[in-house]
Amino acid sequence: MRLGGRLAAAIEVLEDIERRHRPAADALKDWGLSHRFAGAGDRAAIGNIVYDGLRRKRSAGWLVGDDTPRAIGFGALLLEWRETAETLNATLEGDKFAPPPLDADELATIASRNLADAPDVVRADCPDWCAPLLEQVFGPDWVEEGAALAARPPLDLRVNTLRADRAKVLAELEGTGAVASPLTANGIRIPPIDGSGRHPNVQAEPAFQKGWFEVQDEGSQIAADLTGAAPGMQVLDYCAGAGGKTLALSAAMENRGQIFAHDSEKGRLAPMFERLRRSENRNVQVLSKPAELERLEGQMDIVLIDAPCTGSGTWRRRPDAKWRLTQRQLDVRRGEQAAILDAAKAHVKPGGLLAYVTCSVFDAENRDQIEAFLAREKRFEPVDHAALWQQNFSGKADAARIDPARGISLTPARSGTDGFFFAALRRTA
Numbered sequence: 001m002r003l004g005g006r007l008a009a010a011i012e013v014l015e016d017i018e019r020r021h022r023p024a025a026d027a028l029k030d031w032g033l034s035h036r037f038a039g040a041g042d043r044a045a046i047g048n049i050v051y052d053g054l055r056r057k058r059s060a061g062w063l064v065g066d067d068t069p070r071a072i073g074f075g076a077l078l079l080e081w082r083e084t085a086e087t088l089n090a091t092l093e094g095d096k097f098a099p100p101p102l103d104a105d106e107l108a109t110i111a112s113r114n115l116a117d118a119p120d121v122v123r124a125d126c127p128d129w130c131a132p133l134l135e136q137v138f139g140p141d142w143v144e145e146g147a148a149l150a151a152r153p154p155l156d157l158r159v160n161t162l163r164a165d166r167a168k169v170l171a172e173l174e175g176t177g178a179v180a181s182p183l184t185a186n187g188i189r190i191p192p193i194d195g196s197g198r199h200p201n202v203q204a205e206p207a208f209q210k211g212w213f214e215v216q217d218e219g220s221q222i223a224a225d226l227t228g229a230a231p232g233m234q235v236l237d238y239c240a241g242a243g244g245k246t247l248a249l250s251a252a253m254e255n256r257g258q259i260f261a262h263d264s265e266k267g268r269l270a271p272m273f274e275r276l277r278r279s280e281n282r283n284v285q286v287l288s289k290p291a292e293l294e295r296l297e298g299q300m301d302i303v304l305i306d307a308p309c310t311g312s313g314t315w316r317r318r319p320d321a322k323w324r325l326t327q328r329q330l331d332v333r334r335g336e337q338a339a340i341l342d343a344a345k346a347h348v349k350p351g352g353l354l355a356y357v358t359c360s361v362f363d364a365e366n367r368d369q370i371e372a373f374l375a376r377e378k379r380f381e382p383v384d385h386a387a388l389w390q391q392n393f394s395g396k397a398d399a400a401r402i403d404p405a406r407g408i409s410l411t412p413a414r415s416g417t418d419g420f421f422f423a424a425l426r427r428t429a
């Protein structure tokens, strides 16, 4: 397929996502199933246009003067594919599978617009109702932070130190663009790919099959590092899901001590078993029944709450979620987070640590939760987060926003990671 056919397909997928309120991945998969002639390169390119369009929906639409899938598809190519209106129209000419070229009105709009002059919410590429939330957290930097959440993400890997070291994995991945990550000791990064390119399928690499690395955003790796999990500890991963952080904690603990991995949704734990096998994590017990938690009361050195959240910090990777999110969903998540904090605290031993993590950037899910918890729970006090960061990431003070008494925030603009929040509370009595 030429660019015109790929653009037409992307517009079709964007229409499907909008009309049927579907996740982007599902709409793309369906398109692929009903267009089996499309090759891997075509699918990657179509996926890139769709994801670029969803990440930058407002700025792409604004540039072309409409908010239709067509405007968003064209706008995505103008913003992220180094195309101009002229090069695009020249490319589409004579391609019978292409959408109609940009018309005179669209060309005039594009010629008259410069994104630097667009309204703030357009440059931040966020829904109207989220703008005040971003402004509350980031102050004058909120537009830049919003824009960074709308950029293409890198592919981040965590070296499994139980099986390999970074030099060994980097050597295996030679030629993929992989480099050492900027912040963590065991992270590897493959930077965002331009245009129609796509990241290599690292999970097909023998090194992955041998358990030498996992795919994990560097922000998630940092959150695991900040817990301070060490060999011999007793750790409860209260919202373990598929085990991204469980595996990182287990490697940091060198397979010594015990991790209890729990999740209220049993099905979410299922992928962890295969991951544990591949990575040779041998100190993890998966607890899928709430009753199994009772015996851990007051016993844990660390209880990690990787809380269910809006995922606003992961908008680079799941941009469709940005446009589906509602205030009501945010309110529901806040209720769940407070309830989980109240339930999980019972398992921390005196002197132990309650670590609270979200992949959201909103205060309402982060520092506000910590403040409210500390107000109703007098047996916990915050650690000094500035000192904690310094211990772990000395010399990298600018890579995070640190509120010493409330927590540590990571963002794409500041840290080059997904948006994450981390707070550690010590049980004093």
Ligand SMILES: C[S@@+](CC[C@H](N)C(=O)[O-])C[C@H]1O[C@@H](n2cnc3c(N)ncnc32)[C@H](O)[C@@H]1O
Pocket (backbone or CB within 6 Å): 220, 238, 239, 240, 241, 242, 243, 244, 245, 246, 262, 263, 264, 265, 268, 306, 307, 308, 309, 336, 340
């Ligand atoms: C952010 S995800 C966890 C991701 C996982 N820790 C990782 O690193 O891959 C949040 C998880 O919390 C779980 N969850 C939601 N409510 C819960 C509750 N009340 N108790 C325990 N887990 C809960 C969800 O099922 C979901 O798997």
